[in-house]
Amino acid sequence: MQFPLKITETKISTVIAGSSVWDSLDGLVAELIQKDGKVFILSDDNTARLCLPLLLDKVKGLQRSVMLNISPGESGKNPENAISLWNALASGEASRNSLLINLGGGVVSDLGGFVASTYKRGIPFINIPTTLMAMADAAIGGKTAINLQSVKNIVGSFSLPEATFLCPEFLSTLNKSHLLSGLSEIFKISLVADKSFWEYLSSLDTGQLFSKQLNLPLWEELIARSAMMKCKIVEADFFEKDSRAVLNFGHTIGHAIESLSFRDKQMPLTHGEAIAIGILCESYLSMHQCGLEEKEFRRITQLFISTFGDYGITDKDIPVILGFLNQDKKIRDGIQYFTLISSPGKAMIKQPCDRDQIIRSLEFYRNLTSKH
Numbered sequence: 001m002q003f004p005l006k007i008t009e010t011k012i013s014t015v016i017a018g019s020s021v022w023d024s025l026d027g028l029v030a031e032l033i034q035k036d037g038k039v040f041i042l043s044d045d046n047t048a049r050l051c052l053p054l055l056l057d058k059v060k061g062l063q064r065s066v067m068l069n070i071s072p073g074e075s076g077k078n079p080e081n082a083i084s085l086w087n088a089l090a091s092g093e094a095s096r097n098s099l100l101i102n103l104g105g106g107v108v109s110d111l112g113g114f115v116a117s118t119y120k121r122g123i124p125f126i127n128i129p130t131t132l133m134a135m136a137d138a139a140i141g142g143k144t145a146i147n148l149q150s151v152k153n154i155v156g157s158f159s160l161p162e163a164t165f166l167c168p169e170f171l172s173t174l175n176k177s178h179l180l181s182g183l184s185e186i187f188k189i190s191l192v193a194d195k196s197f198w199e200y201l202s203s204l205d206t207g208q209l210f211s212k213q214l215n216l217p218l219w220e221e222l223i224a225r226s227a228m229m230k231c232k233i234v235e236a237d238f239f240e241k242d243s244r245a246v247l248n249f250g251h252t253i254g255h256a257i258e259s260l261s262f263r264d265k266q267m268p269l270t271h272g273e274a275i276a277i278g279i280l281c282e283s284y285l286s287m288h289q290c291g292l293e294e295k296e297f298r299r300i301t302q303l304f305i306s307t308f309g310d311y312g313i314t315d316k317d318i319p320v321i322l323g324f325l326n327q328d329k330k331i332r333d334g335i336q337y338f339t340l341i342s343s344p345g346k347a348m349i350k351q352p353c354d355r356d357q358i359i360r361s362l363e364f365y366r367n368l369t370s371k372h
């Protein structure tokens with residue numbers, strides 16, 4: 001695949017990648033700086049150490065920016081951080097034309113995007129994703145959010161960055177667990193929208209993906225395909241009134257598992273690892289509810305278990321997961337609405353499932369992983 005300079009440039013999303021990505025970023029920053037001159041760069045401790053030096057070297061105009069920093073990890077998407085970032089913007093006399101650059105994974109782009117979209121009712125921001133998850137998914141599409149009372153993404157906004165710049169060289173410092181996390185969203189997008197991409201992914205030798213020296217051209221190709229597909233889906237339904245909900249496949253149960261892993265388990269899962277489990281459970285529901293063929297279901301199960309391994313859930317966990325599901329926005333009269341798939345590449349939104357079906361899907365996963 002030819003890696004395009006501009007994956008897309010429409011009213012909805014500008015996603016820029018390829019060999020001249022730094023020049024394009026330099027040009028956009030120069031244009032935006034003209035209006036006010038103030039630039040703020042948000043990073044977390046890891047991206048400040050591992051990614052900021054490269055950014056400042058490539059885009060010299062950013063060297064005088066105000067640096068804002070948060071501690072790494074999902075817990076950073078909290079209201080206290082949002083308040084301290086609003087304070088920092090106010091103390092730095094940010095105007096409506098000041099620029100915020102989000103340099104980091106999905107936590108930084110979700111939090112930074114939310115802060116930028118609310119400070120003075122919205123200032124321009126640019127996303128420079130540094131994790132696979134953020135390059136392939138989180139930093140694209142204009143959804144921003146923070147978590148509240150251990151519920152994911154419960155406060156947020158739809159707000160578009162000026163552009164998202166994809167620079168896969170940042171991946172070289174990312175650990176395997178975070179590469180896996182992003183890979184689950186890439187698998188998801190193929191399952192809901194692109195059968196040939198799914199066929200390609202399921203034929204890949206995962207050893208090739210996780211070699212010590214990362215195969216960056218291969219990762220670039222996967223990121224570009226995933227990002228393009230996400231842009232297409234978002235452009236059809238920016239405010240998620242309808243078809244954008246295909247992107248929620250795996251996320252209803254996945255978010256509940258993620259909340260469980262934060263609350264009760266000593267080793268919290270990454271977002272994508274939790275989504276991988278959600279995809280397995282929701283593929284089970286898809287087989288029983290939407291006619292997903294058993295042989296396809298088995299292929300999905302095999303690929304996900306061999307790629308992501310297992311995460312034991314116990315009988316005791318199931319009511320806790322159901323409790324988290326009850327807080328979900330997609331529940332009405334005790335019926336939960338899911339995005340499911342009828343075959344790889346074909347998603348069906350608003351599929352009703354009752355509590356017993358959901359319990360059976362969780363029991364399927366519990367039994368599957370207790371065998372390993």
Ligand SMILES: NC(=O)c1ccc[n+]([C@@H]2O[C@H](COP(=O)([O-])OP(=O)(O)OC[C@H]3O[C@@H](n4cnc5c(N)ncnc54)[C@H](O)[C@@H]3O)[C@@H](O)[C@H]2O)c1
Pocket residue numbers: 044045046047050051072073074077104105106107108110130131132133134137138139140141142143144145152153170171172173174175178181182270271272
């Ligand atoms: N807005 C959306 O559409 C959307 C979509 C998917 C996910 N998300 C959100 O994204 C978040 C998960 O994103 P994530 O997986 O990127 O998590 P993350 O931002 O927490 O990053 C994972 C870890 O990698 C570190 N890191 C980042 N870049 C690095 C690099 N280049 N080298 C080494 N370490 C690096 C970070 O410091 C962090 O410790 C979740 O909060 C999820 O809800 C949002």
